[in-house]
Amino acid sequence: MTSIDHEELFEQYYQKKYDFNTSSLTDNEIADIKRLAREKRVDYALAPLGTGVFDWICDQNKELRIEPVPFDSDNIDGMLFIPTTGQERAYIILNSNKPLANQIFAAAHEFYHYIKDYQIVKDKPYICDFSMLKDINEKKACRFAAELLLPEEALAREIQDYCLGMEMSSVSLMSFYQFSTIIIYLTVKYQLPLKAVIYRLAEEHYIENVDRYIKDYGFIKSILREIKILGKRVEELYSNENKYLTQRSSIYQDITKAYNDGNASREEILRDATVLGLDMALVEDIVSDDTIEDDTDEDDDELLEMLKIKREEMHDNTTEEHRFT
Numbered sequence: 001m002t003s004i005d006h007e008e009l010f011e012q013y014y015q016k017k018y019d020f021n022t023s024s025l026t027d028n029e030i031a032d033i034k035r036l037a038r039e040k041r042v043d044y045a046l047a048p049l050g051t052g053v054f055d056w057i058c059d060q061n062k063e064l065r066i067e068p069v070p071f072d073s074d075n076i077d078g079m080l081f082i083p084t085t086g087q088e089r090a091y092i093i094l095n096s097n098k099p100l101a102n103q104i105f106a107a108a109h110e111f112y113h114y115i116k117d118y119q120i121v122k123d124k125p126y127i128c129d130f131s132m133l134k135d136i137n138e139k140k141a142c143r144f145a146a147e148l149l150l151p152e153e154a155l156a157r158e159i160q161d162y163c164l165g166m167e168m169s170s171v172s173l174m175s176f177y178q179f180s181t182i183i184i185y186l187t188v189k190y191q192l193p194l195k196a197v198i199y200r201l202a203e204e205h206y207i208e209n210v211d212r213y214i215k216d217y218g219f220i221k222s223i224l225r226e227i228k229i230l231g232k233r234v235e236e237l238y239s240n241e242n243k244y245l246t247q248r249s250s251i252y253q254d255i256t257k258a259y260n261d262g263n264a265s266r267e268e269i270l271r272d273a274t275v276l277g278l279d280m281a282l283v284e285d286i287v288s289d290d291t292i293e294d295d296t297d298e299d300d301d302e303l304l305e306m307l308k309i310k311r312e313e314m315h316d317n318t319t320e321e322h323r324f325t
Contacts, residue, residue, distance in 0.1 A: 020199035021210075022143040025136075033140060036115070037147035046154040050191035051244040053104055053149070057111050063089045064114060066107060067251045068096035068242060069278065078106035080113045083264065083272060090114055091251060099238045101193045108145035116140070146200050150190045155204055158186060171206055179207055180216075184224045188233050194221055251278070256286050 022030075040060070041049060049056065054066055067081075077098055081091040092110040094103045117137060159171055162182050168174065174182075183201065187194045195217060202210035213220070224234060255273070258264040264272075266287040273283040 020142055020146070020193075020196050022139045022146075022199070022203065025139055025143060029140065030143065033143050034147055034152060037144055037151060041148055041151065046151060046157060048154075048190045049108075049149055050104060051100070053107050053111075054242075054244050057092065057107055060111075061114075064092065065089070065251060065254070066092045066094065066245060068094050068103075068245055070097050071095045072097070077102055078110045080110045080118075081272075082118070083258070089254065090118060094242075094245075096242065097240055099240055100242055101187075101191060101237045103240075103242055104191055105145050105149065105193055105196060108148050109141045111148075112141040112144040113137075143203070146192070146196055146203070149192050150186065150197070150200050152204055154190075155186070155200060155206075158182070158189075159206060176212070176216075179213070180220050180223070183213070183220060184227070184230075187224060188230050188237065191237060194224060252282060252286065255283060259287050 058064060058066060076095045078095060079093045081093050083089055092107055092114065094106050096103070098106070159182070163169070163171055166178070179201070183194065183197050186192070186197045190197070192200070195214070198210060198213045198217070201207045207213060224230070225238070227234070255269055259266070259269055269287050270283065273280060
């Protein structure tokens, strides 16, 4: 089997750290993304999607799976994987070493690529080549994930409720610390990465000087981690444990079926499994060529020998009969 350079491969295919700044998108592009997000999350209305995104994505298409893989690289958040066989099946691969908040956002991000970019790359052998999609598609995917997880209408309602609670007539009167408070609140309630929430407020023009909040990102995050009343929810959000991935079918089960049905060769499966960093011992066991020794040839030889003996016996008997006739 050809050796695969993981570093070189992932340089081309993995989802790098997200750029939440989508200010370069046009008004029409943003309008299309908002429309798509509203269409997809219609059953949720304005309710937080959060950890429900995993089951929700799998419900969108029976051929789509979400699979956690513990990548060592900190650069990898997720990727869209399409099997070598060219079937309609696709996998959203999440880095299970990342915090739950990142896994939630990554799943929504890769789902956009599945919706919009799958046809472009369905004939590619491994993973969506995001390098060919350029940065604009990455920004679109990030904006879609943000809109899906924290819709414009839900954000407007949260801001309005906060202002009413604080008896403020306008959001423009909110201080840095008040905005920091609502950033923390939205991060926990909607289960997004904190930085994504900051940019979400900027995208909807609630804050203008986004750089100030990014500069003080570490400070806001430290406060978030220290608030005792939010302790368990924050701890879960920053833990890499994901108990919400209730798999309908494991990738290992799919590999077994593809191999047994003859839809993928041993070489193709091993190549794909290597790319994904799967448990190669388990995969090797699935596609093992160690079968019970084929005794067909020996059986055939034995049968021929028996036929030969029987024929000779019959010939001898016939000869004997003729002799006495």
